Amino acid sequence: MSKGIHEPGKIKWDLTLCNLLAWIIICLCLIKGVSTMGKVQYFFALFPYVLLTVLLVRGVTLEGANEGIKYYLTPKIHKLYVAKVWQDAASQIFFSLSCCTGSLTAMASYNKFEDNVLRDSILIPIINCLTSFYAGFAIFSILGFMANTKGVDIEHVTTEGAGLVFVTYPEALSELPLPQIWSIAFFFMMICLGLGTQFPSVETVITALQDEFLFFRKPSVATIFRILVCAFGFLLGTPMTTYGGYYVLQLLDTFVAIPLLLVGFFEIFAIIWLYGYRRFSEDVLLMFGHSSGTYCLFYWYYSWNWVFMTPVVLLAILTFDIVRYQPIISDAFPLWAEILGWTIVLLIVIWTPLWYIIKAVSLCRSHRNAGTRKTCCEMCREINQPTDKWGPRNSMDRLLERYQRIRSDASSGRSGLFINPPSFKSSTSSAYLPKANFAVRNSIAVSEPLYLYDDDLSQRN
Incomplete structure (x- = not known):
């Protein structure tokens, strides 16, 4: 990493190639619009549940997992009086449900008119919250095992933000037998979740532009237009593949909650x-x-x-x-x-x-x-x-x-x-x-x- 956002440094080509591969996958899955996106979303939306369940089953069988789950389920009522908690909760809900990003509006416009939106508006938030609650068991069971291995309280191994996903949790997985298998399963799950989030986001941009400029809907133009949108998205992500890219990520993470x-x-x-x-x-x-x-x-x-x-x-x-x-x-x-x-x-x-x-x-x-x-x-x-x-x-x-x-x-x-x-x-x-x-x-x-x-x-x- 560089010393700050003002020193981006050189492009890290391994990250750039990963970014390019991700956008190629996105482009191929969206090349025909929602007709192809709908099919691939079945995999990217459901398969992470399989991997999450595998990690959960492995986690609860480890020594110290009960302490991690106990820490996870123990309520801290005094935190409800902290305004920052409510702010973080609102931001989390907005991001996890894609509220006010246009994704829900764009995707819903492809539904049948008689689709029961009332049912959807009730089930989706409930499933979203239950998924987050379910994922907490898989995370804290592994963190409890890590705390037990190091002989420290679980408070000393828990963190938040990108550090939990890319530092703490992989470090805990490295303590398991056959760590390569569990690390591959975990990061493949993260890739599926990331791509599953990108599909509706990119399709929202494409849908909005095609609605405003009907020229982009022509069959002879639509495919080229979708490729150009994905290419532009790749270029926008390039600054985050430099040595100062983490600071760009922090900057965006700090300011994106307010406009939502x-x-x-x-x-x-x-x-x-x-x-x-x-x-x-x-x-x-x-x-x-x-x-x-x-x-x-x-x-x-x-x-x-x-x-x-x-x-x-x-x-x-x-x-x-x-x-x-x-x-x-x-x-x-x-x-x-x-x-x-x-x-x-x-x-x-x-x-x-x-x-x-x-x-x-x-x-x-x-x-x-x-x-x-x-x-x-x-x-x-x-x-x-x-x-x-x-x-x-x-x-x-x-x-x-x-x-x-x-x-x-x-x-x-x-x-x-x-x-x-x-x-x-x-x-x-x-x-x-x-x-x-x-x-x-x-x-x-x-x-x-x-x-x-x-x-x-x-x-x-």
Whole structure:
């Protein structure tokens, strides 16, 4: 390693070749879009569970494993009063679920319209948390064995961050009989997890660009475009293959959590407070039908979380980040590295408010050119309303009585948060809501989602 980020040094060709190999695998798996990615994801998503189980079974049979598991399961209640713990927990959830990165939106756009998103939104976080809990047993059983071998308390062998994955845990595996086998299994699992994370991230970039520039969807261009995106990703990763690459990784790791939380707050504010949580709930329920259970879940549990709990928690965490922030300026990180980090944050979060301002200015100019005058409140109310193109893709579904009532609420000029709640219809009645067919593409300006026409949908339903 070099002395700091200001001394990157030469490129380490072994790391560069590994980076190149990873991007070649990503390119080959994404060359045909989600049709190929979906197949390889079965392996990269499920096989790590097999390797994790193998490591767990081996770990719990080692001497001292019980002490490691006991340390893992012993609660430290006083830590709940530490704000930093909640900040780290929020960052972990955002990263593990890929919240506010665009991956969930991009991948969900390829689902069938009648896909039960309510079921998915409940099962995925539960499976994610259970997986993390399950992985903890495999980690701490091995760490307990390592502490027992060295004759020290387990606190002295535990660490966090990259040190746990690339230093402490491999060192513990080296103490096992046949360490080569266990090390290969562990690092192959890490490779699978890393590639499995990269697939949706890269596909998100490709999907966003293809949605915005339909030229990239042409069959003669799509393959070349995907190769160029992967080549650009390889070039972006090259600085981290130098002797100072670890400092670049630390810089990114320090600053990427803040924009995710800010983007999350912007999303919840735009969708729930501007577009309206009742209107948004109706859109979701319109896709897979109405029942008493989903009605209660949306209009009691989800509404409480969307309108109050989530914005308050995000604001509290963001406030703590700002108040307790410590600059990273040191011998390894000069002032320009700090400025670079905040520039990255700005480039990530600026687009939502910027496009909102641009749309507001455009609306003001259109009214001024038309000779109409409106108050500030009327202008804000108008810009927060969905466009006429927003709605079910199938024109017949636009004639549904329930959807027409939603549109009338939207055109009435009321604030999105306070439109009238829907009248409940039982799923057993003759007026049971049929399944509609939305096709909406993600937009930076959330207040005006863009409508996808039939010829834009080569792979989506």
